[in-house]
Amino acid sequence: MRVYHMGDHEVRALRGVSLDVAPGEFVSVTGPSGSGKSTFMHIIGALDKPTSGQYILDGKDVSQLSKDELAGVRNTKIGFVFQGFNLLTRTTALDNVELPLLYNGVKKFKAAERHRRAMETLDIVGLGQRFHHMPNQLSGGQQQRVAIARALINEPSIILADEPTGNLDTRTSIEVMGIFQRLNVERGITVMLITHEMDIAEYGTRLIRFRDGRVVADQKIAHRRNAADELAALPPPEPDQIPHADTEAH
Amino acid sequence: MSVLMVFRIALKALGRNKMRTALTMLGMIIGVGAVITMVALGTGAQNAIEEQIRATGTNTITVMSGNFTQGAVRMGEGSSSRLMAADAEALRSVPGVQWVAEGASTRQTLVAGNQNWQASIQGTNVDWPLIRAWPLKYGLFFTEQDVQAAAKVIVLGSNVAEMLYGAEVDPTGQNVRVRNHVFRIVGVFASKGASSGGQNQDDQAFVPYTTVQKKIQGIQHLNNITVSAVSGDQIAATTEAVKASMRVTQRLAPGEEDTFRVFTQDDIIGFATSQSSTMTDLLAGIAAVSLMVGGIGIMNIMLVSVTERTREIGLRMAIGARGRDVLMQFLVEAIVISLVGGGLGIAMGFGLAETVKWLNGWPAVIPMDSVVMAVGFAAFVGIFFGFYPARKASGLDPIEALRFE
Numbered sequence: 017m018r019v020y021h022m023g024d025h026e027v028r029a030l031r032g033v034s035l036d037v038a039p040g041e042f043v044s045v046t047g048p049s050g051s052g053k054s055t056f057m058h059i060i061g062a063l064d065k066p067t068s069g070q071y072i073l074d075g076k077d078v079s080q081l082s083k084d085e086l087a088g089v090r091n092t093k094i095g096f097v098f099q100g101f102n103l104l105t106r107t108t109a110l111d112n113v114e115l116p117l118l119y120n121g122v123k124k125f126k127a128a129e130r131h132r133r134a135m136e137t138l139d140i141v142g143l144g145q146r147f148h149h150m151p152n153q154l155s156g157g158q159q160q161r162v163a164i165a166r167a168l169i170n171e172p173s174i175i176l177a178d179e180p181t182g183n184l185d186t187r188t189s190i191e192v193m194g195i196f197q198r199l200n201v202e203r204g205i206t207v208m209l210i211t212h213e214m215d216i217a218e219y220g221t222r223l224i225r226f227r228d229g230r231v232v233a234d235q236k237i238a239h240r241r242n243a244a245d246e247l248a249a250l251p252p253p254e255p256d257q258i259p260h261a262d263t264e265a266h
Numbered sequence: 267m268s269v270l271m272v273f274r275i276a277l278k279a280l281g282r283n284k285m286r287t288a289l290t291m292l293g294m295i296i297g298v299g300a301v302i303t304m305v306a307l308g309t310g311a312q313n314a315i316e317e318q319i320r321a322t323g324t325n326t327i328t329v330m331s332g333n334f335t336q337g338a339v340r341m342g343e344g345s346s347s348r349l350m351a352a353d354a355e356a357l358r359s360v361p362g363v364q365w366v367a368e369g370a371s372t373r374q375t376l377v378a379g380n381q382n383w384q385a386s387i388q389g390t391n392v393d394w395p396l397i398r399a400w401p402l403k404y405g406l407f408f409t410e411q412d413v414q415a416a417a418k419v420i421v422l423g424s425n426v427a428e429m430l431y432g433a434e435v436d437p438t439g440q441n442v443r444v445r446n447h448v449f450r451i452v453g454v455f456a457s458k459g460a461s462s463g464g465q466n467q468d469d470q471a472f473v474p475y476t477t478v479q480k481k482i483q484g485i486q487h488l489n490n491i492t493v494s495a496v497s498g499d500q501i502a503a504t505t506e507a508v509k510a511s512m513r514v515t516q517r518l519a520p521g522e523e524d525t526f527r528v529f530t531q532d533d534i535i536g537f538a539t540s541q542s543s544t545m546t547d548l549l550a551g552i553a554a555v556s557l558m559v560g561g562i563g564i565m566n567i568m569l570v571s572v573t574e575r576t577r578e579i580g581l582r583m584a585i586g587a588r589g590r591d592v593l594m595q596f597l598v599e600a601i602v603i604s605l606v607g608g609g610l611g612i613a614m615g616f617g618l619a620e621t622v623k624w625l626n627g628w629p630a631v632i633p634m635d636s637v638v639m640a641v642g643f644a645a646f647v648g649i650f651f652g653f654y655p656a657r658k659a660s661g662l663d664p665i666e667a668l669r670f671e
Contacts, residue, residue: 063584063665084588091586098668102581106282118271119586166585 018055019067029055030066031229039173042200042207044217044237047226054178056226057210061096061176062089074173091119095167095175099182101159103151103166110134110147113165120170137165141195157188164195174206175199181216187250193219194243219243272591276598283571287603290567293560294607294647295614298640300553302615305636307622308546310629312539319535325364325498326397327505329353329491329512330527348525349488351475353515360511362495362504365393369490370478376471377443378430385426386470387444389478390492395455397494405438405453408474412452416476420449424457425468447481449473501530550636554643561604561647568600568655579659580667593660600652601645608644612637 018030030052037043047053058064059071062078063086071079078089090096103112113134117125125133138144141161151159160180167175177196181189197219199205211217218241225233280287331349354368370389375382388394391413395402404427408419420442422430431437441448458467479485495504509528516525572579579592587595619630 058665061584084590087583087586087588087591090584096584098581100577102577102584102668104282104578104581107278111278115582116585118275119582119588119591121586124268170586 042220044220051226052229095172097177099179291607293563295611297557297560298611299614303618304549306619306630306632325495327493383429389475403456413474421453421472423468423470565651576670583664589660596656601648604648
């Protein structure tokens with residue numbers, strides 16, 4: 017339950033939501049705006065706390081933690097991927113990916129170690145060659161991949177993707193969803209995807225639909241889409257669709 | 267998060283916007299630079315004055331006759347005629363005293379041939395050139411016998427000699443007339459320049475004080491006594507001893523007011539430098555205003571920066587930055603700007619001070635404490651003006667911040 021107080025009004029953004037998500041699931045959360053899915057995502061992302069009720073992450077109740085403790089949870093257990101990428105400008109892909117390590121209060125990493133891990137993580141998303149590029153030298157899809165690498169670097173329990181394909185064209189959307197699927201299938205990483213596009217939601221294994229602060233549907237996705245196969249079936253991209261980092265934005 | 271990490275993050279953030287960082291620093295650079303330059307020029311002027319006064323000897327003590335009251339009329343300083351040769355004689359045996367010169371002065375016209383020149387005539391004794399460390403250019407100073415005999419001998423200041431006889435002429439052995447007395451010139455002093463009071467020390471002539479008393483003025487008393495202490499370090503103790511001796515020879519009962527006044531070279535320095543130090547303070551004060559403006563500039567930019575970087579702050583919080591991490595980042599950014607700006611400002615201050623010194627020939631001395639103060643002030647400005655924007659940044663709600671357009 018999450019209640020906001022706005023002046024005299026009481027806004028019940030979430031009215032009794034009970035869910036269990038097992039490790040390794042790929043959960044797609046959909047619903048119209050105002051359905052409570054954003055509030056749900058904020059609570060799952062430890063950015064917000066429920067007014068009442070519990071949120072147990074990795075066997076630990078995080079719903080009663082202090083602000084600083086929540087920051088620690090976000091750092092080590094949750095990887096965020098946003099619609100707008102939210103990369104630091106004029107900062108290389110490598111430095112962007114390293115950023116969560118700087119705030120890691122549990123493990124202190126030496127510069128060389130941070131560098132090595134960031135390079136490895138960039139390799140996972142297929143951007144190992146472009147580690148020294150600034151965000152404005154990368155295409156939207158590449159920027160989102162950097163953001164995914166940043167979400168991955170602290171080895172989180174869950175990756176929380178909020179409309180990750182909202183700013184991307186169809187082809188790049190499929191590419192990005194392919195990365196999520198690969199991480200989910202090959203590495204067993206739990207993914208929670210918030211989207212209002214049904215076709216994007218179908219890349220997951222489980223669909224949860226919100227309406228008016230309640231879960232109105234919670235079902236297994238019968239015909240899961242496979243991004244890798246779809247991508248192989250697409251005609252190869254025209255050359256001008258791939259921006260060349262070295263010639264762009266100088 | 268470690269301090270090193272905070273610095274790394276802050277430096278990277280500053281590096282991302284070099285132009286803005288540089289412009290913000292400029293306010294600090296100019297502020298600190300102005301303070302250092304102003305203080306340097308002020309201190310330079312002060313030191314020059316002090317040096318000038320010290321050149322006359324730091325270990326001299328002057329005893330002046332005090333004021334006296336006749337009826338209900340209080341006469342001015344030096345009007346008393348109670349200062350006598352006996353007082354001076356007693357001072358010769360005071361511990362710590364090296365030389366003692368009786369002083370009786372007057373102003374007279376000197377006539378030589380068809381030239382005349384009005385100058386101050388200083389009656390003194392043979393210790394005078396020793397006290398003032400004043401070498402002679404021609405001839406010799408008068409002797410003890412001359413003083414005892416109240417002889418009509420005279421030593422000219424270099425300006426007086428020049429006025430009467432022309433430059434680079436040795437007038438020793440010649441005669442000058444003062445009133446209706448004929449004085450034999452025995453020596454001419456080397457040029458010494460203006461005194462701390464601004465009067466030209468070369469525009470004087472020296473005769474035995476006894477001669478002034480008996481032959482020129484017809485008086486019994488002295489105007490002043492100049493004493494030199496054995497060392498400048500013991501000037502305070504010697505001054506006290508001189509006062510004590512004076513009270514005995516003036517026969518003053520305990521509690522009775524002094525009939526004389528004693529002051530040291532330090533008193534004169536203190537007076538002269540107090541004026542220039544007021545000037546220095548004023549200049550530094552004006553410069554400090556620009557430092558203040560520089561600080562407000564930092565706060566301005568930091569506030570704009572917090573708004574502009576709201577999403578960045580939201581992102582940092584989403585990936586695990588705590589409120590205090592963000593606070594520290596912005597605070598360190600402000601401190602780095604002000605400290606680096608302060609450092610460059612010091613360099614600019616040194617450069618400007620040297621330039622002014624070189625262009626105008628003004629003395630410029632940069633006191634170390636002004637540098638330390640400037641750095642301290644720069645750090646203070648950074649913390650003070652950086653705290654509010656940093657606080658604002660750290661208080662942001664990550665959800666709101668991430669949504670910010």
